[in-house]
Amino acid sequence: YIEGAKILGMIAEAYKTEGKGNEEFAKDTKDQSLICSNAYISDGERRFEPADASLFVVKDDPRQGRCKAVDMGELKDDEIEKLSPLGDKFICYNGQQAEEKKIDMEIRYHHSRPADKSIGHVVSSDSDNQMYQIESISAGQTFAGYILGSSDQIREICRLFKKRNHY
DSSP states (O other): OBOHHHHHHHHHHHHHHTTOHHHHHHHHHTTSOOEEOOBEEEOSSOBOEEOOTTEEEETTEEEEEEETTTOOOOOOTTOOOOEEEOOSOEEEEETTEEEEEOOOEEEEEEEOOOSSTTOOSOOTTOTTSOEEEEEEEOSSOEEEOOEEOOHHHHHHHHHHHHTOOOO
16 A cells, blocks of 8 residues: 555655745645545555455355454354455455455565675675665556545645646
């Protein structure tokens, strides 16, 4: 997902590109009435939210689910039902059915460069020169969230965001 704080940062950046600077953004948000929710994966119409920790799938029948908070299912005394947690899935309810949407992720590998720039590879003996990886959301996906504020704040944000609709 994309944190609400990142959305707020996008708004601050939009103010800066307008030449209004940080002071105008700070003035418009000083009363803390502007709230940005997390943006979750979307199919363009529906917003898929994180699955609750109490939701489980029946291992032998993945189309069947259980909510341990309210429903343990009706089992005979000699039956054992194996459940798997939904985990880090994003779901949206369509009537009694829950639909899942996956987020496409990519892994990028980088290494920090040593002080000696003539070395272009990782040197394991140098603690300042290490390999690391970053997992990030792949481009081209749609995320949806909410921005709550006064009518003036929302009008200004809409005006700024209309100038650039892909982030």
